[in-house]
Amino acid sequence: MRLGLIAMSGVRAQNQGLMQLGLTLPGFVERSKVIASLPSLALLTLAGLTPSDINVRYLEVADLAGLDELPGDFDAVAISSYSAQIKDAYKLADRYRREGTKVILGGLHVTACPQEAALHADAIALGEAEPVWPQVIEDLKNAGLKPVYDARSGSFDLQHAPMPAFELLDIDRYNRLTVQTQRGCPLSCDFCASSIRISPKFKTKPVEKVIAEIRRIKTIWPKPFIEFADDNTFANKAHAKRLAKALAGENIRWFTETDVSVADDPDLLAMLRDAGCSQLLIGLEATDKTVLDGIEQKANWKAKRADTYLEAVHRIQEHGITVNGCFVLGLDGQTEESFDDVTRFVRESGLYDVQVTVQTPFPGTPLYDRLKSEGRLIRANAWETCTLFDVNVRPDHMTVDELEDRFQNLVATLYTDDFTQWRRGAFRRQIRMANKPA
Template structure:
């Protein structure tokens, strides 16, 4: 059987000016995981439109397309094209699960939820000539998965080819989170066995890893055993965690001993009222400043995530957030405009209140306002979002953040990482076009290898954000 798997480009990744490096970071691991279930004799290809052109001239037996909300238009376009040729087309992913009736108009079969149980069932029924039009995931387990087909990935086209996922979902249920809708109908957080995770890590070449898990530290027992098993492997790795788990005694130290050098942390907001509104319970009454100090004291870089436009946000939120993040010495920050994705509780609330402005999925990219904010105009929210990015990544802000580091080496690493991530995006675009992004990996490893050795004593007192009465404590 000839199988073509496609990850269509996200709308925001197709800028005519330059393509940010973040869209060439990771290969399509989900498709490579599904490919592991195919027979050895099947002819399989994976095309990631972020780094490759989709060749639509061929006519495979089966086309499988992974769909996100801002790639939906392109995904449906490709699906309709192949179906017109008589090719059997399957659609799956977050957007398909959220809006199955919409997706079903463009596919022979749709998949709702994770694919570990439903994809093998589909393949079996397809080979018998009786595939169903819809498969809904119910049985959630990562036990006994076949090896990921990494041989189908063009490693040189990605800065971080060694991406890995050892769990699914998240133990928390934040109202704005898209993933919660994806896991409806079954377990929403589950892990591999530790032995299987370690075996997958051992198969990966080089030193650097990036765990794409929504919450790698979400199961403390699993994470502890995983980190114990990784000690001595000589790996340098990055991952995502929560404020709550960073403050948990002992777990972070084990992660650092195993090679953790950078952590993505969902701070989300400096307004405490927003946390309760969005059911972000794991952040309520947490000391944000202590989180950053704890990570920095262990030599771990911080990539903080912030969302603007929640109902407690007014026009002051942008400057206050940036000022706090820069003052804390946060190496990188990711800003978003609150986006009510279909299938989430946030969307249901906004829709019931008549606050949704439109359903143009191309614009649901966390860079544009798609709902009516409570204390801001749409223009204020979009302009404030852009200003936050601009102000955080000014050279002056980068240098001010670097000054919070206690050593010259730490200051240099801060400038190299923060500056390299945002200030050189046009150069990254040239590397993407020349298909040489992978050449940047040694530089990334060099920067990361310098972390993990910071002194425990901090030389600077990190102050509170303004308006203490309405902000998260720091």
């Protein structure tokens, strides 16, 4: 049997003004290029679970435009996509089905919108894929594929995580590879559309499994750059220290996402630095605690931490670890002045990197449900706007035009060569001051 694992990988903003501006501001498109260049860890994991008697091929499709022929002749395909490109994924799935190829769809979007996805697939996988994939393969072999494979009632134990099939990759195409160290998140932010929507239970992967995956990568890329594909890598501080201790012996550079509490533990920061941590991406979201009020739905954690943001950035960067601070514009309670607040915070903190996005209602999130019930979505089911840069929400304290215009002006301010160089210089000055003899 010939099985194709196809990742739709070409997310692009619909806002043409922003896209044109981005062409002249390399800093703005730098992170988006990184994301687009990441292989699908989910599909590589399924490949690792697939028996050796199946002929497996991994492919990436960036754009359907000009795709005259189907990318590969398969008996079955499993297609993975971001919400922003799901409609293209459906078109590709429909084309395969017309040729007689069986199509399996799964992932975050499919789990959030199963009835929609089922119209374009022979089978859909809901929730975590690992528990159901062996049965999918068995049913494919026996020509008995079922319409739905639902893993949402259980929780997959990462102790049994398979080795992803990194060997399927053309390694020269990538500037980093991903490894997962945990799944879910102990926080519950209303906008979050990451693995918490597939695995509500926060869980960590055994450190020895993480290291084994890194060593497997090193067999095809001796000195890799690793991105940990986690929602919140260091939420569990005990696991974080075990992981950092193990990483210190691997001689790699790596990047990950976590929350601001990582700054509370100087010992952990020193361990991360010594373990090769290059950068931490931290979702700050906003500088105003009144805006943050209620975004984290369990304990209002984000609002409670807002006053610590400046000190936290300084403390992390003084340890030689750069911070990529992420902000969301268009949140409820924000005004046109909020854009200036972001610029001011970046200057005061000396953030090495900054990422700005607009409030995005992803399917399956409490944010989407709330905004839909309030009648504030500009277009329902406009998944192509789920790019983080396109506005599909009516803000409560400004117009859509004001949000788009001010966002574009903010981008033009933050990502000029001069400001980017200033941020790099500010980080170096922090390091010099931190190492200055008392």
